[in-house]
Amino acid sequence: MVKKVLKPSYKRVRVKYLIKTFAVHIIRACQVVRLSRSMWYYQSKKDDSEVIDKLMVLAESYPTRGFDEYYYKIRREGLKWNRKRVLRVYLEMKLGLRRKHKKRLVKRIKQPLETPSSLNECWSMDFMSDALTDDRKLRVFNVLDDCNREALAIDAGLSYPARAVIETLERLKDEIGAPKYVRCDNGPEFTSKTFMNWCKKNFIEIKYTQPGKPMQNGYIERFNRYFREDIMDAYYFNDIYQLQKISDNWREDYNFNHPHKSLGNISPKEFRGVLKRGSLKYKFNVSPKLTLED
Structure with a gap:
């Protein structure tokens, strides 16, 4: 029969157990497990921090x-x-x-949040999540025109894959035309080949925000806050159709009646009409807010 020999590290664990459980003296505990007191008091001077850091870098780069x-x-x-x-x-x-x-994202370059000088130049897009009264998860897909902050779409669904995103964008393209570029995060719907191929086909540039930097898409984030406070946090929804009906009414009121400080305290629809008539000159400050001049 082979006699098993414990390492000093395991003996130290047993000494700690005896001291804590039976309140014996260190000398007695060391004698019982046959561990020298010098080994008990020994403090390792090894510093493996550099090795740990190097292995962590290698593990991240070559997982x-x-x-x-x-x-x-x-x-x-x-x-x-x-x-x-x-x-x-x-x-x-x-x-x-x-x-x-996880698959690593391509390194994103910081994109400045600038106000477009014309309508239908840039659309901001984002998703919101909530749940129905029966605990089924739901998603809301929001699309905003960055120029006049008009809510172009608020579409709800129990799921919202890239295919559904394209259906919404195709509908908007038929109604008002395609934008020059879109701004979105790195969600799977926006990084899918389906979405990227559709944008390439329609000559639309995609401006991705950097991971963990939601304010690089600040216009839609502020819009999401209003929508969550007014609708998603204010009502219980039994089904998607109920949410969609309330959202459509809220979107119409938002576009026609919500005063934007950055638009001179007029609504998105009023600002759209002003731009089309060409009766208003405008310029941009250093900040992305729009300054109006009669």
Whole structure:
């Protein structure tokens, strides 16, 4: 029979247990588990922070690779860490386990939030989420014209894939024409091939916001706040049709009656009429707000 020998680290755990559970003295606890007191008082001086940081960088950059490739990349960079040390840290970090990893987004460039100089130049788009009274999840797809802040669409559905997004945009294109570019986040509906191919087909540029930077799409975010306060937080909905009917009424009131400070305290529809008549000169400040001059 092979006698199992405990490592000092495991003996220290047992000493802690004896002291805490039976309130015995350190000397007695060390004698019971046969651990020298010098080993009990010993404090490790090892600092593996650099190894940990390096392995974390490699794991993020190459999530499907293994230890050998990580180790040889480290050696090629001139870091002379011992293989056993790197392997110990690698195992402690549990990098040997198969990890699920998300597809990485292409690095987004910060896009300035500028007010377009003409109608139908830029549309902002975003999704909102809520639930019906029976706890079924719902989604609301909002489209806004950045020039006059007009709500072009508020469409609700239990699900809203890229195909449904294109159906809404096709309807708007038939009614008022296609925009020059659209502004949206990096949601799966907007990064899908279906959506990107539709934009390419219609010569529409996509301006993606940077992840975690919702205010780069500030116009639609402010609109979402109004819609949530007035509708989604104010009512219970039994079905999608009820929500859609209330949303359509609210959208009409918003477009015809909501005073925008950045538009000179007139509504989106009034501003649209003013631009079409050409009876108003306008210019932009350093901030994206619109200044009006008679």
